[in-house]
Amino acid sequence: MIKASNLSYFIGKKPILQDIDFSVQKNDFVLIFGQNGAGKSTLLKVLAGIVSAQKGSISIAGKNIHDYSRKELATMLTYLPQSDEFVLPIMVKDVLLSGRYPYGSLFQNFSHRDHALFHEAVEYFSLGDLVNRNILTLSGGERQKVMLATAFIQDVPIILFDEPMNFLDPGSIFQMIKMLQGLQRLGKTIVLVSHLIEYFFPYASKLLALKNGKKYYFGEKKFCPELFKAIYQVDYKRFFAENREIIFVNE
Amino acid sequence: MSMNKKIWLLGLVVLILLIFSPFWGTIRLNWQTIFANDSNSFIFWHLRIPRVLLGFVAGSILALSGLICQNLFKNNLATPDILGISSGAAAGAVISIKFKLHFSFFGMGSIYIFSYLGALSAVLFIFFMARMIKNSSLYTILMSGVAINFFFSSIIVFFQYIFDFSDTFSLVRWLMGGISVAGYREAMFLSVLLLLFLLLVFLFKREFLLISAGDDFAQSKGLNITNFRIFSFLGLALFVGAVVSTCGPIGFVALIVPHLSRLWGSSQYTQTVLFSVLLGGGLLVLADLLARILIAPVDIPVGIVTSLLGAPFFLFLLFAQLKKTN
Numbered sequence: 001m002i003k004a005s006n007l008s009y010f011i012g013k014k015p016i017l018q019d020i021d022f023s024v025q026k027n028d029f030v031l032i033f034g035q036n037g038a039g040k041s042t043l044l045k046v047l048a049g050i051v052s053a054q055k056g057s058i059s060i061a062g063k064n065i066h067d068y069s070r071k072e073l074a075t076m077l078t079y080l081p082q083s084d085e086f087v088l089p090i091m092v093k094d095v096l097l098s099g100r101y102p103y104g105s106l107f108q109n110f111s112h113r114d115h116a117l118f119h120e121a122v123e124y125f126s127l128g129d130l131v132n133r134n135i136l137t138l139s140g141g142e143r144q145k146v147m148l149a150t151a152f153i154q155d156v157p158i159i160l161f162d163e164p165m166n167f168l169d170p171g172s173i174f175q176m177i178k179m180l181q182g183l184q185r186l187g188k189t190i191v192l193v194s195h196l197i198e199y200f201f202p203y204a205s206k207l208l209a210l211k212n213g214k215k216y217y218f219g220e221k222k223f224c225p226e227l228f229k230a231i232y233q234v235d236y237k238r239f240f241a242e243n244r245e246i247i248f249v250n251e
Numbered sequence: 252m253s254m255n256k257k258i259w260l261l262g263l264v265v266l267i268l269l270i271f272s273p274f275w276g277t278i279r280l281n282w283q284t285i286f287a288n289d290s291n292s293f294i295f296w297h298l299r300i301p302r303v304l305l306g307f308v309a310g311s312i313l314a315l316s317g318l319i320c321q322n323l324f325k326n327n328l329a330t331p332d333i334l335g336i337s338s339g340a341a342a343g344a345v346i347s348i349k350f351k352l353h354f355s356f357f358g359m360g361s362i363y364i365f366s367y368l369g370a371l372s373a374v375l376f377i378f379f380m381a382r383m384i385k386n387s388s389l390y391t392i393l394m395s396g397v398a399i400n401f402f403f404s405s406i407i408v409f410f411q412y413i414f415d416f417s418d419t420f421s422l423v424r425w426l427m428g429g430i431s432v433a434g435y436r437e438a439m440f441l442s443v444l445l446l447l448f449l450l451l452v453f454l455f456k457r458e459f460l461l462i463s464a465g466d467d468f469a470q471s472k473g474l475n476i477t478n479f480r481i482f483s484f485l486g487l488a489l490f491v492g493a494v495v496s497t498c499g500p501i502g503f504v505a506l507i508v509p510h511l512s513r514l515w516g517s518s519q520y521t522q523t524v525l526f527s528v529l530l531g532g533g534l535l536v537l538a539d540l541l542a543r544i545l546i547a548p549v550d551i552p553v554g555i556v557t558s559l560l561g562a563p564f565f566l567f568l569l570f571a572q573l574k575k576t577n
Contacts, residue, residue, distance in 0.1 A: 050470050074473025085465025087325050089518030094460050101457055102473035134518035154472065 006056035022218040030191045034210035040193040048079035074102035077158035078151045089134045099153035125149040141172030161192045202245045254517040265533035272540045273299035277548040304438040306539045307532035308445045314531025317505030322463040330505040331491045334396030335373045338403035340495035343369020366496035370488035428501035428554020437497045501554045503561030
């Protein structure tokens with residue numbers, strides 16, 4: 001689905017990403033982690049085609065990312081930034097429908113499929129009370145839910161998600177995780193950047209650890225305390241309870 | 252009150268204003284003059300009516316350009332006046348007037364063409380600043396707009412200063428903003444532009460919504476933000492240049508109206524657009540009416556009225572809002 005080879009990205013002469021390669025299969029759930037400034041967010045932006053790497057290449061579904069038009073790319077993947085940038089009032093309904101932008105054209109109204117997906121998303125994410133509200137009046141958790149629903153409506157095979165749980169309360173975090181799991185069950189490929197490995201580790205299928213802009217580990221998910229220690233300098237432990245795998249910091 | 256009701260009510264108020272304001276001025280007209288055939292009837296049909304019409308369409312275009320500018324920059328302060336697009340247009344017009352460059356191009360006068368070029372150069376400058384400083388925040392772009400505003404303002408003053416004073420008075424009068432000297436031709440020209448502007452604003456509704464939601468968001472939904480910004484800026488320069496070349500730089504309408512539309516109106520795109528168009532047109536007609544009657548027989552330049560009343564009103568609104576949030 002995604003194949004990155006020898007990606008390097010510099011700001012001025014400072015390397016942010018160096019020689020990163022990995023490949024993601026359909027329906028993978030990749031958890032990217034690493035210290036602050038390790039290049040996680042930049043990597044996600046490069047994958048989303050928002051910034052382009054000076055060296056290396058990315059192919060999405062077998063085609064080079066630069067051979068896609070912006071609109072075509074938006075039918076393959078979507079990117080959810082760390083925090084949204086809403087400053088002007090917009091109706092939640094319009095935000096959601098903007099997920100259908102890549103499928104529309106100038107003189108075309110929304111199609112049946114657009115409306116069908118919209119209603120499906122409203123139901124799936126239980127947004128019934130929010131659709132006719134101004135996005136600026138929503139709480140952080142509600143906004144994230146709307147953003148995730150927009151990605152759902154966009155109906156793309158790949159979702160890139162940057163630190164989705166920033167500023168969310170535990171209830172909202174688990175609601176969000178449930179929704180991500182739901183999206184994965186629908187066959188989506190999810191690439192997620194987060195520090196909160198305690199939360200996401202159980203659901204991930206692959207891990208990508210970054211250290212100082214370089215790939216430190218990439219591969220199938222496995223519980224490897226040495227890896228976590230190398231990245232975060234703390235000891236992680238694991239136990240199983242009620243059929244669940246739980247990892248935690250043991251200091 | 253529902254939003255649709257508010258729009259109808261505003262429309263009704265504006266309509267009443269449009270119907271009654273031509274009768275007021277230095278010379279008070281009564282309704283019989285409409286059908287008479289005397290000098291008063293001439294004033295009514297050939298001075299007041301085009302003036303009121305022009306006031307309405309110019310106000311609407313200014314309000315709409317303010318709204319679109321705010322969407323593009325995601326900032327309530329980003330309006331054509333503050334970004335220097337208006338003063339760029341004015342500087343272009345001043346150069347054309349001062350150097351007596353009179354020609355016409357496809358029926359458009361030299362002043363209009365120079366205004367457009369002035370507005371365009373301001374826009375291009377802002378745009379290239381944005382591209383040069385990579386990862387520049389919108390704040391930086393806004394600041395460079397403020398700088399270009401100062402630059403063009405001093406160009407205007409410079410040309411006024413170094414050239415002879417014979418026509419400076421009319422120039423200064425024009426720079427204060429006025430819609431008194433115009434006729435039907437200008438009113439029609441701007442009406443066509445207003446319709447075109449509205450058409451574009453509705454045609455590109457999805458794009459304007461996307462871009463106001465943030466660059467990353469817009470890109471991830473498939474919008475080519477660079478191309479769309481270039482396209483929008485070229486359009487803005489066209490519309491702002493047209494208004495400035497006929498009415499001079501009229502301040503505050505572009506800043507205040509979108510703000511009020513959001514405050515009193517709704518967060519729905521179509522409604523905000525309609526509200527802004529009606530309110531912008533209505534406010535400029537009202538300001539022009541005040542300009543005619545406040546200290547009649549002196550006809551105050553309407554730009555002075557909008558700034559004089561607009562500035563304190565805007566501050567009042569800001570404080571009212573602050574009080575509400577505290």
